[in-house]
Amino acid sequence: ETGVTQSPTHLIKTRGQQVTLRCSSQSGHNTVSWYQQALGQGPQFIFQYYREEENGRGNFPPRFSGLQFPNYSSELNVNALELDDSALYLCASSFDREEKLFFGSGTQLSVL
Amino acid sequence: ILNVEQSPQSLHVQEGDSTNFTCGFPSSNFYALHWYRWETAKSPEALFVMTLNGDEKKKGRISATLNTKEGYSYLYIKGSQPEDSATYLCAFINTDKLIFGTGTRLQVFP
Numbered sequence: 001e002t003g004v005t006q007s008p009t010h011l012i013k014t015r016g017q018q019v020t021l022r023c024s025s026q027s028g029h030n031t032v033s034w035y036q037q038a039l040g041q042g043p044q045f046i047f048q049y050y051r052e053e054e055n056g057r058g059n060f061p062p063r064f065s066g067l068q069f070p071n072y073s074s075e076l077n078v079n080a081l082e083l084d085d086s087a088l089y090l091c092a093s094s095f096d097r098e099e100k101l102f103f104g105s106g107t108q109l110s111v112l
Numbered sequence: 113i114l115n116v117e118q119s120p121q122s123l124h125v126q127e128g129d130s131t132n133f134t135c136g137f138p139s140s141n142f143y144a145l146h147w148y149r150w151e152t153a154k155s156p157e158a159l160f161v162m163t164l165n166g167d168e169k170k171k172g173r174i175s176a177t178l179n180t181k182e183g184y185s186y187l188y189i190k191g192s193q194p195e196d197s198a199t200y201l202c203a204f205i206n207t208d209k210l211i212f213g214t215g216t217r218l219q220v221f222p
Contacts (some may be wrong), residue, residue: 004155033210042116042201043156043210056208090123090156098144100158 006091006104013081014112021107023091031097032074034066037088037106049074053075059102086111113137116204118213125192125220135202139183144153146203147176147187150215156201159187167211192220 001021005024013019021066024030031050036042045058049068063079072093092101117136125131137145144163147158160169165180173190189196199215 013173035212040214042118042214045210046209048208056210057210058211090154097164098148098161100161101148101156101203102158103155107157 002037004093004102004104006107012110017081017095018079021089023074025072025093026102029093029095031094032068034076035090065081081111083111114211116211116213118216122217127222129192129218130190131192132186135185137183137204141206142180144205145185148201149198151198152162194220196220
């Protein structure tokens with residue numbers, strides 16, 4: 001059984017650029033969700049995908065978008081990066097939306 | 113705006129002490145309440161998934177209770193050990209959102 005893997009582990013971008021973060025779900029999981037973890041806060045829910053369709057979204061602007069692929073791997077895209085986008089981005093997969101989440105180790109994004 | 117409140121924010125206890133934390137959440141449109149443990153330099157790890165009012169779950173020295181009508185859950189650790197040091201997060205799930213609290217940071221001193 002493979003765990004949840006995220007890539008890259010670290011990334012440095014400049015303001016205005018675009019970034020794509022990747023997540024490979026745990027085997028057998030059809031639900032993936034993405035979170036932004038800023039210093040001193042709990043993980044903030046960005047959105048969730050179930051069987052390739054978005055089925056829940058947090059309070060993030062449209063420049064945060066995502067995809068889930070037929071093999072249930074996923075991408076988080078962020079356009080027009082802002083300094084406040086600097087954070088740890090966590091991906092988690094689960095068997096279903098109410099089931100426990102299995103987290104990846106995250107991508108640390110720094111926007112300069 | 114849906115809010116999940118955890119208290120206390122941080123806690124320092126001696127090895128062997130028992131401790132508990134609180135998670136407060138909206139009582140409407142409840143689907144599930146999760147508890148996670150997040151150790152430094154690791155990924156968050158699920159402790160419990162709770163779905164029914166009155167649920168009580170136990171895993172070793174850690175247990176949790178759930179009251180969906182009044183919107184709170186308690187996490188208890190009996191006889192804390194240094195390896196219990198971590199941030200404990202709760203997450204509330206409703207129809208289309210999953211909302212984490214800011215966590216309780218527990219430090220257990222030998």
